[in-house]
Amino acid sequence: MRFAFTKEEDDFRQEVREFLKNELPKNWDGVAGNNLEEGASDNEWEFTLKIRAKLAKKGWLTMAWPKEYGGQNASMIKQVIFAEEMTLARAPGRDGFGIRMLAPTLMIHGTEEQKTNYLPDIAAGKVQWCQGYSEPESGSDLASLQTRAVEDGDDFIINGTKVWTSSAHRADKMFILVRTNPDAPKHRGISFLLIDDMKSNGIQVNPIIDMADRHNFNMVTFDNVRVSKKNLVGELNRGWYVGATLLDFERSGVEYSSRCLSLLEELIEFAKTNKRGGKLISEDSNIKKEITELYTEINVSRGMSYKIADMQSKGEVPNKESSMSKLLGTVLEQKVANLGMKMLGLYGQLGPKSKHNKLQGKIEQEYLSTVSATIAAGTSEIQRGIIATRGLGLPKG
Amino acid sequence: MRFAFTKEEDDFRQEVREFLKNELPKNWDGVAGNNLEEGASDNEWEFTLKIRAKLAKKGWLTMAWPKEYGGQNASMIKQVIFAEEMTLARAPGRDGFGIRMLAPTLMIHGTEEQKTNYLPDIAAGKVQWCQGYSEPESGSDLASLQTRAVEDGDDFIINGTKVWTSSAHRADKMFILVRTNPDAPKHRGISFLLIDDMKSNGIQVNPIIDMADRHNFNMVTFDNVRVSKKNLVGELNRGWYVGATLLDFERSGVEYSSRCLSLLEELIEFAKTNKRGGKLISEDSNIKKEITELYTEINVSRGMSYKIADMQSKGEVPNKESSMSKLLGTVLEQKVANLGMKMLGLYGQLGPKSKHNKLQGKIEQEYLSTVSATIAAGTSEIQRGIIATRGLGLPKG
Amino acid sequence: MDLSLNETQKMLKNTAKDFFTSECPETHVREMETDQEGYNKQLWEKIVNQGWLGVPFPEKYGGFGLSFLEFCILLEEAGRVLLPEPLFEAVLLGGMPIFISGNEKQKEELLPKVISGESIITLAFYEEDDLISPLSVQTKASLNNNVYKLYGTKMFVPNANISDLLLVTARTGKNDKDISLFLIPSSTEGITISPLSTISSDKQFVINLDNVQIPSSNLIGNENNAWETIETIFDMAAIGKSCEMLGAGEKVLEGTVEYAKTRTQFGRPIGTFGEIQRHCSEMATLVEGTRFVIYEAAWKLSNNQNASKEVSMAKSWTSDSHTKVCAIAHQVHGGIGFTKEHWIQLYSRRAKAAEIAYGDANFHRNKLASLLKL
């Protein structure tokens, strides 16, 4: 047991920090005051790609990959440090879909040809992937998905609708779960396909604007879209197991606590230096209590993420731990935003566009954008179900 | 709309208050520092009966009864006032089982003979009833009860076990739900019987001591206990509907908020007059916040009880409201006890027996005894289910 | 003790509910979010024609002769549909301060205008320090030759764009509470009005006062004596805002329960799942709990009883509970609820604005703590 970083780990952290300091503009405060990797504008997206290419060159994006695929087999702790520093700096450029989700899936389930075709571009940060999972009628009950792929010679022909597809409007390619056997039990008729070109005929990407006025999600419709059978990953009708097993791969969830801590520290600083009614905000007994509670909870959540990383370092597979980490972390994001609101008083309602705002209007943005935290990527209800059944072995309801 | 009491209502409150002041010993602080009607000792039980007889004479116990049965048809608000004053004074003597539960059931479902036989004694506070509902394997799922009654000539013969039977060790009589048809669907094979003598052959009352070392609950076993068929209330096999409909009759739940408010006010007084580390406890910012939150929540809960009383006054039947009132009120009892613990510091662990205790050790007792609040008489989970399905019309799970 | 509405109140409630439901659909709410003026003149005239701006004012000024309590019933219904028109503001921030502290002449002149919709009056109280406290008032007014000159900056002034008259608080003396209230035509020289962009897409403004001159007859109430009025107005506003939240909460509950009944996942309505039932029952309990604590305060305010504790309990409870109700509603709705096109987010954005308006939960808890002498 050792609750301190090694010299090498500290050095690595320093290196990442220096890099970001040099690469990010002065007073950088995140992409458009929000946390979208893809940014709000084309310019921001270009900037994201530029940073991503540099991160790829450093080998940081793929440091967790096995050496045979060009990775460094880096320790999970190192990745956590990287994630922490990226998050603290609010830096864009990481790639959740290609590097964290698709690549490990291909390493296990892909053909040699698929590996050769896709992994190098993912590693180089050259391609943006997106994930075709949820559908309008299949949210928490993902396995009920209805997007249909029918065999036709050497191809599949896809028809259907995917929703909540983050970054689809920026993406070059998509990995998608489709129903290939409508007569089998619902988990047994799903396949995992790769769509090479989001500009293919029949694919339409429609923006979904969220309540914070951001464009992150999309609805993607498929009208007779052709995909070669070579793009099937794993066995036909076994896609559920291909797609589901690696969802938690390489994620410790430390981003939640890092983001919360960085914002809470800004808030503490604000409370100590700003007054309401002639008294420092930090002297308000309600605020004081909430700060100390949140500070503690964030550290608990951070610890849980470290534990996950530590387990992964040792080849153990976290299951309930990942769900717990998401459960705690996402609620904390909402709590910090709410505490920010309480501190800012009436100024809390002023967003980034308002020149009278405080803290660049980011609290308003945080409040609006963290509504989705406990819903997206598996609702809290689903996480609790996973903990109860997979983690604690309670019988399914 | 009128949020004030009428002169008559105020006068009645004053009358009850005076009565209690005269009848209760000086510095009365509840029966043995707890809230058991039956008291911990024989002396306390005798005192309870004495007060009950006087309350009966005043007509207060039965004021809600229709005039034809000797009641006053009193307004629910008047009953709420009575309940509030009794609770604030921590006075014993009310009778939950006979007056509030059995009597209204008999008025609707009983034969003329049953009414004549039982109602006068209940009204006079002469008989203690107890309620044979729960069983070891039938808690939240009450309708699965297995205690069996088999017809034998003019009698039923009862075999089985009832549990959580409050006051069974003080009771003269019991109303009981038994299974009379084991082959019917579970709600359709239950009957409602009256047991005239708890000392009958074959009845054994075994104490269940709770974690606060109190004897309130009992386990009651029946070994071939004979009950006359005249003691069947309502139709054979229709007892579920006899027994279930009137559970909320005449209860607004105001006892929860009264008890909480009276204890919170004691705590506020304590916080204002006692120091820790040279500072008044009321100056601790955490304590201050919790007091104001609780004070508010108690008033919300009190309001809900008044609303129920008001509905009942107008002949409306509260359903989800009663569950909400119990849900809020019982959590508040636990919260007040916990706040008390926080205020008392290490002294919180000292109960009534300890001469160094503070507030007569009642906080320790409250903490221990309110564990059951959110469980007994329908768990919070059951209440939430009632609100969701009966109140909001959500489909059953 | 009688917690039900009387016949007049019931009729008012039903009329208002029907009116708002048909006149203020979701499309209208959305339209007004981006509308320059933020309100629809035709709808406003209809509201005026109902006489609702006169509900809490005596008949001799053209009012309905009812009380603040009845106005709260209206606000609950307005809150249910998120009415963008300035019913709340025109009456509580415009007419009410004049009714409470104006002289008879001012009342006779101004209240009929407010009630008939001829004038819209708004209140410019907040400044840079947004705490509700006399010390926050730094705008200064000095008297010379029967003319007051005002200098200062007012923040978060609602509807200033459509108000022809402003009620402005300013410091007129040396003591902490030496605050006075002035009626100033918004066209007066020296006034500049600039909009704020807010989370609830409502219309709030910054007003700069630079050597604004008005005759001393435009003083409302006595000099240095406005603080008490402001306190009463803010108590009423806190309760009025709570009523809007109550109405909104009822709508959010209804809509969410409806969704839970119809949305299916795993082959059955999500409303059959224990977690969703728990969510819905918690929402229902929070909404139900809100009603009494608000109306008790409203009743006491209407009957000139001390309602300080009740106001602070009501606003702190409602601020917390309504935001929570909206958060749970989002949780039940899942992804669809945080899209711009869904109705829930209209409610949750306004919930946040309402939560912090006229004292947030912490402000009122602190106030309650001092009322309890903690």
Added chain:
Amino acid sequence: MDLSLNETQKMLKNTAKDFFTSECPETHVREMETDQEGYNKQLWEKIVNQGWLGVPFPEKYGGFGLSFLEFCILLEEAGRVLLPEPLFEAVLLGGMPIFISGNEKQKEELLPKVISGESIITLAFYEEDDLISPLSVQTKASLNNNVYKLYGTKMFVPNANISDLLLVTARTGKNDKDISLFLIPSSTEGITISPLSTISSDKQFVINLDNVQIPSSNLIGNENNAWETIETIFDMAAIGKSCEMLGAGEKVLEGTVEYAKTRTQFGRPIGTFGEIQRHCSEMATLVEGTRFVIYEAAWKLSNNQNASKEVSMAKSWTSDSHTKVCAIAHQVHGGIGFTKEHWIQLYSRRAKAAEIAYGDANFHRNKLASLLKL
């Protein structure tokens, strides 16, 4: 960064788990609740023979040569079975203060006695004002002819009935922190010991000191210099108590999940119901979250790093979360859980005692607030 136990630690944990599980069944815990002495001598000797009282002390005093961290691992396992024997107290309140601030002679004489079980030493710190603060120490000690005379009353002294030696804090100077620590045989004239009846049925005592005379050589550390030692001891005690809660929490979770799997209602295991699944997942999350925050503090304390924030975070979190875990466990168990004969209530009564021991959540939140300079 490495959050796993090393081989020694693993072995220690496994040995302790096996030992306590077999040696300290529920029947033993119940027996000791009403036992006069509150501990079983045979079991105590077995614990001593394991060498566990020496875990955090150097080998030269007869110890194991490990650290506070490893002792915490033991406490977690002791907490799991609610061990009544004074392992926690004898080491952290008895041996540790001497190890930290005694002189070499005292250490050589006393630590072997503590470790071998020859002596049981306890700490008499608390007084009427039970805040952990130097100002709470009102017991006075004055020196005359190399003899200290002590007057005062000590509260909440654990295991005083079975301790042959007492460590007593007393005020020896005029400054706030002029506190000294004295070693006093409990048989010394002028000492009266009377028991307290507590919620957790443990053994705590009031000690009255009336002209208690001891030679100046019984001073532990320098005169007026004990406060820093006390702070360190209370930090360790807070973390040690948290470890006990962690172990207890794990047991409560396990037992409750087991119950949810086997208890049936409505024709199926209650663990299939959404609300019960929610309860269990919440318990699991609280327990799991507890581990890291405690062990980080324990590790820092063991490595002589500043751990003030970590201690306060750990104790405030654990105090809140463990009580919550027990409350949820009761909720899952329903009626059976609050009967005296059920095992859960043994845990929930001790949870409350542990929650308030060595600073409750509010105490540590206040401390954290000042460490964060709020």
